[in-house]
Amino acid sequence: MSSPWIEGLRSVALFVPDLAKAEAFYTETWHLEVAHRGDGVLYLRGTGTDEYLLALHAGGEVPQVRQVTLRARSREALDEVAARVQAAGGRLLAAPHQLDKDPAGGVGLKFQDPHGRTIQVVHGDVRRAATAPVQDRPIRLTHVVLNSHAVDETQHFLQQALGFRLADRTGIMAFMNCDRDHHTIAIGIADNDALNHIAFLMPDVDSVMRGGGRMKDAGHPIQWGPGRHGPGNNLFNYFMDPFGVVIEYTADVEQIDEGYEAHGPEYWKWPPGRVDQWGISAPPGPELKQAQRCVFFAP
Known part of the structure; x- marks a missing residue:
């Protein structure tokens, strides 16, 4: 905890x-x-x-x-x-x-x-009875990534106000932990404070991959993925909903405890040409990057 x-x-x-x-x-x-x-x-x-x-x-x-x-x-x-x-x-x-x-x-x-x-x-909100995961259907939200023009200030606020701790810091993101999931909120280093994306936990790798095929068939191609992140070690496929909100199917999110050692940007550098552990997917394209800058909090 x-x-x-x-x-x-x-x-x-x-x-x-x-x-x-x-x-x-x-x-x-x-x-x-x-x-x-x-x-x-x-x-x-x-x-x-x-x-x-x-x-x-x-x-x-x-x-x-x-x-x-x-x-x-x-x-x-x-x-x-x-x-x-x-x-x-x-x-x-x-x-x-x-x-x-x-x-x-x-x-x-x-x-x-x-x-x-x-x-x-x-x-004290309503909780439903636990059941077995269902293939190809999201279980819960695992994290939300919020852009910040002042990442250090946002990190400090989450630590002071909500008791989060820094799990890892890369050249583009600060990953904030509150429980077993590696990160629950991540802070994207940006020049604005938009929503970066919302991540939905899937039961397994097949559900993440079949979800990619299902989205592609429906006219929503994979914007980034498939891949496996460094911090969090999770599988990913990124998409855009019909309005431009960036959403992610993910699985295998790393579970950590108080003994987890946080690492900095130097530790999380990838070899040239890679943006994740596998090195299969191309980097996020300009359409996805733009979408990650356009959805703001309502006043």
Whole structure:
């Protein structure tokens, strides 16, 4: 256990331009399942214990991030986070309160970090009974990557406010750990604060690869992959959804404990021509790189 207060990543909420189109894509092609429907909002679940992974809200002409939701280890942890967020320079938007309008329920708080990213932390939300993983269907979210124009400041905030620790640092990213997954939030070194991508955990390598074929058949080619990352050791295939949100199928995420040794950029340098452990895939193309710079948090 790294963070004494944060257990992991629960869900991501997005504003999307076309809710019906989003539902068709995320259920028929991405293989999530409708969990709940509301007025102008759709909640989608995987096969794991989380009540939902994605909340899709009807929005404007471009996609935006409404919030990223983390799960707290205890009700007391929410009060600790509320105090630490403000001490670390964040802005508390909502103190701990009952989430009566959220279909997963529980108690939650909401804050903005110093660069305007909205994060919710919940405890006591509905959990589903554990079942065996289902081939070709996402289980849960494993991480979200957020760009930052001030990576050191963002890293410091996550450490001070949420108790994360640095798992690894490469030339392009800082990987932040809170529990067993190697990273739950990663910070992309950039000149903006956009969403870089959302990663969905698949049951195995075959599910990651068949997912690539399924997406290709549906007109959504693999934008980067297949490959195996260095930090996290996870398999990957990257795609873009119909609105330009970058999403990843991943598996085999490295599980770490307090004895894990963090490494820096010199350790994670690849030989010339390689961008991952396997060296099969070409580097990310300009279309993907641009998409990773275009989806911002809603004001």
